[in-house]
Amino acid sequence: MSAAKLFDLTGRVALVTGASSGLGLRFAEVLAENGSAVVLVARRLDRLEAVKARIEQAGGRAIAVGADVIDRAAMVRAFDAAEKAFGAVDILVNNAGVAHAGRAIELSEAEWRRVLGTNLDAVLFWAQEAARRLIAAGKGGAIVNISSVLGFGVAKGVIAYATAKAGVIQLTRALGLELASKGIRVNAIAPGWIVTDLNRDYLASEKGAAIVKDIPLGRFGAERDLDGVLLLLVSDAGRYMTGATVVVDGGQMVGLRG
Numbered sequence: 001m002s003a004a005k006l007f008d009l010t011g012r013v014a015l016v017t018g019a020s021s022g023l024g025l026r027f028a029e030v031l032a033e034n035g036s037a038v039v040l041v042a043r044r045l046d047r048l049e050a051v052k053a054r055i056e057q058a059g060g061r062a063i064a065v066g067a068d069v070i071d072r073a074a075m076v077r078a079f080d081a082a083e084k085a086f087g088a089v090d091i092l093v094n095n096a097g098v099a100h101a102g103r104a105i106e107l108s109e110a111e112w113r114r115v116l117g118t119n120l121d122a123v124l125f126w127a128q129e130a131a132r133r134l135i136a137a138g139k140g141g142a143i144v145n146i147s148s149v150l151g152f153g154v155a156k157g158v159i160a161y162a163t164a165k166a167g168v169i170q171l172t173r174a175l176g177l178e179l180a181s182k183g184i185r186v187n188a189i190a191p192g193w194i195v196t197d198l199n200r201d202y203l204a205s206e207k208g209a210a211i212v213k214d215i216p217l218g219r220f221g222a223e224r225d226l227d228g229v230l231l232l233l234v235s236d237a238g239r240y241m242t243g244a245t246v247v248v249d250g251g252q253m254v255g256l257r258g
Helices: 022-033 045-057 072-085 109-137 159-182 206-212 223-234 252-257
Strands: 013-017 037-042 062-066 091-094 141-146 184-191 245-248
Touching: 013 022, 013 072, 013 109, 022 037, 022 045, 022 091, 022 223, 037 045, 037 072, 045 062, 062 072, 072 109, 091 109, 091 223, 109 141, 109 159, 109 184, 141 159, 141 223, 159 184, 159 245, 184 223, 223 245
Parallel strands: 013 037, 013 091, 037 062, 091 141, 141 184, 184 245
Antiparallel strands: none
């Protein structure tokens, strides 16, 4: 089988949360380029409309749905809009996330709830909704959750983020186990340092220069460095994979473990 056919997503319907910028935007464009119709979800509808226009100009199909992932009613509306436009969502990319900075003893309950709600709770709720609808439609599908290398090892000042991302890894295993018999595969990607518009200046600073010394490949990741693993996990190329978390970090975790 040719690589083009193996990774072909023609006829699939993908929903990507946090699709207005960064990795979510890249994921949406890659899925569209490989044949999937794409449902773009994020809070910033104006930015989503711009992404939608880019995808359509490239020959793809997309709709934009403004929604906060912690809003359960908005979640239902997003899936309803997807089904009205394209049919049942059979690829879900749980990408939306928020960051924080601050030491553990100074972290407020509100900030803890904000980070865990977006980075962990919403991952479960959107996966549940996708799975319920796929089961009702008698279809299989693929769910990809975005974790982080901080789900395996922590750093100072990111206790809520690291805890949530560790939870995503375990959640992925549990969902993968429970949904396998329904033909729904659930996997995760754990990126290391990937350069996006949000962190570009920081990674170009002296602090970034210190971080890159711990990466065996000698550089930070680019958004394109996640294209292959995303397509593997959502396409027939990865049809025997479920419950797995794929680390994409330039070897950083290996180097730190010695």
